[in-house]
Amino acid sequence: MSWPVPHSLMVEPTESEDKGELDRFCDAMILIRKEIQKIESGEWSTEDNPLKHAPHTQTEVCATEWTHPYTREEAAFPAPWTLKRGKFWPTVARVDNSLGDRKLKLRLEE
Numbered sequence: 001m002s003w004p005v006p007h008s009l010m011v012e013p014t015e016s017e018d019k020g021e022l023d024r025f026c027d028a029m030i031l032i033r034k035e036i037q038k039i040e041s042g043e044w045s046t047e048d049n050p051l052k053h054a055p056h057t058q059t060e061v062c063a064t065e066w067t068h069p070y071t072r073e074e075a076a077f078p079a080p081w082t083l084k085r086g087k088f089w090p091t092v093a094r095v096d097n098s099l100g101d102r103k104l105k106l107r108l109e110e
Contacts, residue, residue: 050070053075
């Protein structure tokens with residue numbers, strides 16, 4: 001995946017991806033659209049929803065305090081297969097959103 005233009009997504013699967021993995025990707029895109037529909041219908045707030053705060057870190061999901069109107073399960077396991085296959089837990093929630101993607105600066109320290 002790449003983001004060649006702001007607010008766009010380009011997907012180019014390689015030959016190394018099997019059909020099962022491509023099907024899971026398509027299912028994930030469908031689930032994301034369903035989450036968007038929950039925001040559009042007002043079921044989820046535009047400011048506090050799983051999409052706005054994704055990805056949720058393990059530290060956040062396992063913390064004692066949970067201040068979001070959606071469940072921890074909706075935040076941590078949005079797709080049914082994540083419970084069966086395992087889950088990658090990101091160490092940080094976001095790195096400066098899209099600004100960091102557009103203005104990435106790498107520095108070599110000597």
